[in-house]
Amino acid sequence: MNTQTAQSVELPGGFAANPVIIKGEGAPVVYLHGPFGQEWDGFLDDLAAHHRVYAPAHAGAEETEDLEQLDGLSDLVIYYDDLFDRLGLEQVDLIGHSFGGMVAAEYAATFRDRVRKLVLIDAMGLWHDDAPVADHLLVSPEKLVKLLFNDPSKPEVKAKLAMPSEREAMNAAIVNRFGALASTSHFIHPIPERGLKRRLRRIKAETLVLWGAQDALVPPSYAAEFVALIPKARAEMIQKAGHVPQVEQRKVVSEHLERFLAR
Amino acid sequence: MKTIWFHMQGYRDLPDDFRDRYESIWVTPPNDELCHSPEVAKYLHWNLDELEMADDLGFDGLGLNEHHQNGYGFPISPNMIATVLARRKSNAALVILGNTLPLYNPPIRVAEEFALLDCLSGGRLVAGFPVGSPMDTTGCYGIPPTQVRPRYYEAHDLITQAWTRPGPFAFNGRFNKLRYVNPWPKPLQKPHPPIWLAGGGSVETWKFATDHDYTYSYLSFMGHKYAKVLMDGYWDSVEKAGMDDNPYRAGFAQLVVVADTDADAERIYLKHLRNFYSKSLYVAPHFAAVPGFMTKRSFEFQLSHRGASAFSFDFKPHEATWKQLVEDSRMVIGGSPDTVAAQIEEAVRNIRVGHLMVILQIQSMDPELTAYSSGLFAEKVLPKIKGIWDKEGYTDRWWPQGATRNQPQVARPAVKAANGEAKVQA
Numbered sequence: 001m002n003t004q005t006a007q008s009v010e011l012p013g014g015f016a017a018n019p020v021i022i023k024g025e026g027a028p029v030v031y032l033h034g035p036f037g038q039e040w041d042g043f044l045d046d047l048a049a050h051h052r053v054y055a056p057a058h059a060g061a062e063e064t065e066d067l068e069q070l071d072g073l074s075d076l077v078i079y080y081d082d083l084f085d086r087l088g089l090e091q092v093d094l095i096g097h098s099f100g101g102m103v104a105a106e107y108a109a110t111f112r113d114r115v116r117k118l119v120l121i122d123a124m125g126l127w128h129d130d131a132p133v134a135d136h137l138l139v140s141p142e143k144l145v146k147l148l149f150n151d152p153s154k155p156e157v158k159a160k161l162a163m164p165s166e167r168e169a170m171n172a173a174i175v176n177r178f179g180a181l182a183s184t185s186h187f188i189h190p191i192p193e194r195g196l197k198r199r200l201r202r203i204k205a206e207t208l209v210l211w212g213a214q215d216a217l218v219p220p221s222y223a224a225e226f227v228a229l230i231p232k233a234r235a236e237m238i239q240k241a242g243h244v245p246q247v248e249q250r251k252v253v254s255e256h257l258e259r260f261l262a263r
Numbered sequence: 264m265k266t267i268w269f270h271m272q273g274y275r276d277l278p279d280d281f282r283d284r285y286e287s288i289w290v291t292p293p294n295d296e297l298c299h300s301p302e303v304a305k306y307l308h309w310n311l312d313e314l315e316m317a318d319d320l321g322f323d324g325l326g327l328n329e330h331h332q333n334g335y336g337f338p339i340s341p342n343m344i345a346t347v348l349a350r351r352k353s354n355a356a357l358v359i360l361g362n363t364l365p366l367y368n369p370p371i372r373v374a375e376e377f378a379l380l381d382c383l384s385g386g387r388l389v390a391g392f393p394v395g396s397p398m399d400t401t402g403c404y405g406i407p408p409t410q411v412r413p414r415y416y417e418a419h420d421l422i423t424q425a426w427t428r429p430g431p432f433a434f435n436g437r438f439n440k441l442r443y444v445n446p447w448p449k450p451l452q453k454p455h456p457p458i459w460l461a462g463g464g465s466v467e468t469w470k471f472a473t474d475h476d477y478t479y480s481y482l483s484f485m486g487h488k489y490a491k492v493l494m495d496g497y498w499d500s501v502e503k504a505g506m507d508d509n510p511y512r513a514g515f516a517q518l519v520v521v522a523d524t525d526a527d528a529e530r531i532y533l534k535h536l537r538n539f540y541s542k543s544l545y546v547a548p549h550f551a552a553v554p555g556f557m558t559k560r561s562f563e564f565q566l567s568h569r570g571a572s573a574f575s576f577d578f579k580p581h582e583a584t585w586k587q588l589v590e591d592s593r594m595v596i597g598g599s600p601d602t603v604a605a606q607i608e609e610a611v612r613n614i615r616v617g618h619l620m621v622i623l624q625i626q627s628m629d630p631e632l633t634a635y636s637s638g639l640f641a642e643k644v645l646p647k648i649k650g651i652w653d654k655e656g657y658t659d660r661w662w663p664q665g666a667t668r669n670q671p672q673v674a675r676p677a678v679k680a681a682n683g684e685a686k687v688q689a
Contacts, residue, residue, distance in 0.1 A: 171566050
């Protein structure tokens with residue numbers, strides 16, 4: 001749940017301003033969220049202890065009409081390139097989770113020198129018929145929880161799933177989720193694969209692939225393929241974690257990030 | 264008023280424990296478990312027999328639509344079925360409501376096939392342009408929900424231009440890049456067949472209807488009491504657009520069952536109605552309400568007005584009583600011919616409808632029962648309802664030029680049928 005204050009960043013091209021959550025001091029790290037909306041989970045606080053962390057909202061999540069001028073991932077990476085310009089970021093460490101991981105990889109393969117280090121957490125973007133990525137959009141809420149989490153009974157997971165009880169705040173949360181799911185599915189529905197496999201070879205950044213060993217949404221077998229296709233990459237499997245290891249195993253993920261991103 | 268005999272073309276023999284075994288009637292009901300080709304072969308002939316019967320019985324039009332991967336109705340290609348009907352020597356309208364425009368790539372296919380049907384039928388075609396349900400578009404055909412309406416609007420522009428502009432011309436759309444738009448043939452009706460919109464009550468579609476002076480049909484199975492709020496919304500938008508209150512601007516779908524007496528109707532049809540409402544409308548919410556299918560602003564509006572609906576049902580469809588379905592909720596119009604005629608008049612006046620689509624074949628009903636209900640309707644109900652709106656002097660400007668059945672003799676543009684025969688007044 002986003003309880004942080006966001007800074008409204010104006011963008012060129014007629015797009016709505018992006019509410020970027022910014023926290024901490026140090027070398028810049030950008031976090032691109034997954035399909036369920038802008039978020040600031042505890043691991044970003046851990047990261048902000050030694051870095052300046054930027055967590056933007058996905059393009060079109062605020063204003064779905066923005067999607068009329070975003071016809072694919074190539075338009076989307078240019079959107080983020082504009083955003084980084086506006087934030088005054090020359091070179092960044094880029095972390096992407098899930099759908100955000102797919103975008104981060106596309107960005108790093110396109111703007112090769114602008115990403116110093118790349119972290120992909122349970123990233124979408126690849127597809128094999130024998131390990132299909134599950135559908136996160138057209139699925140019941142009960143089934144989705146099972147797809148996302150290894151142990152939904154953990155307090156961290158319950159806190160992540162909790163909805164505000166007050167009507168107005170709950171409606172706002174539902175609308176945010178609507179905007180996030182609408183704007184991300186715009187690029188990946190019904191199958192989150194758009195040829196990334198052909199472009200991963202171009203990534204110059206040293207890359208860490210983190211994966212929940214029990215991910216039921218994007219099977220863990222994709223970790224090895226990202227490593228095989230990205231020139232300088234290695235993988236760490238996070239035990240007792242599903243699609244969102246940074247929530248289910250915050251400490252482990254934060255330690256990996258701290259070590260990998262250290263200068 | 265025009266009465267259109269509408270066939271949903273559903274799967275007639277779904278198992279009784281369907282709801283316990285499957286998550287949804289639409290998108291994912293497994294075909295190998297539920298959809299048996301020999302049964303479908305039988306249904307297809309029954310469907311066509313029933314449509315031809317309705318034509319012979321004198322209904323003003325025959326109605327077809329398009330849906331995919333479901334048991335409620337899987338009329339995957341209404342154009343193919345309509346081709347069979349277009350061959351008949353008839354003066355009934357062929358109301359295709361319609362082709363789901365976002366599903367055709369490129370949509371000139373719709374321009375071509377509708378033009379073919381219009382020529383073959385002697386100008387009897389109604390060209391329905393629905394946006395499509397989330398289940399069909401995003402579920403079955405894999406279109407991102409945010410692209411359904413943009414694709415719809417672009418397809419509409421392409422098709423109407425293909426029918427009205429001299430070909431060849433170039434069309435440079437966002438989704439369709441066509442250097443040579445030049446369909447053979449163009450429709451028989453000029454400038455083109457009447458275009459009807461259909462929907463489930465979205466404000467965007469009402470505005471599109473008034474912007475283009477199209478008719479709007481509300482396709483629901485909930486009856487006129489439930490539809491009242493929505494249809495009032497539509498008529499408000501018509502008024503705000505400065506247009507007249509011609510009831511032919513609106514269409515409505517209605518389940519109807521007719522028997523010799525009210526008691527007979529309950530005895531004969533209740534099980535079919537329960538079957539329909541419990542199985543056919545069993546659509547999983549995650550297929551029906553998909554984020555992005557409407558704009559964020561519309562969604563926000565809908566969310567903040569949640570619970571404002573004037574009408575709700577509190578019964579389980581599979582154990583609903585006749586009283587609940589017919590008398591209290593008015594979801595279904597049913598009973599003796601007199602009862603049915605009176606209820607139809609009340610319904611169409613309540614929501615101001617000129618095009619009534621009657622659903623007389625209700626999923627599990629066999630052809631014999633369908634013929635009984637339809638026959639009584641044609642003989643004893645149609646004569647009582649066909650004059651509705653006549654004395655107010657409204658004319659139907661959205662009826663196909665070649666569909667001359669029950670039409671006034673004067674002021675109809677002459678359309679020569681493709682087979683060279685003059686159209687005969689019924």
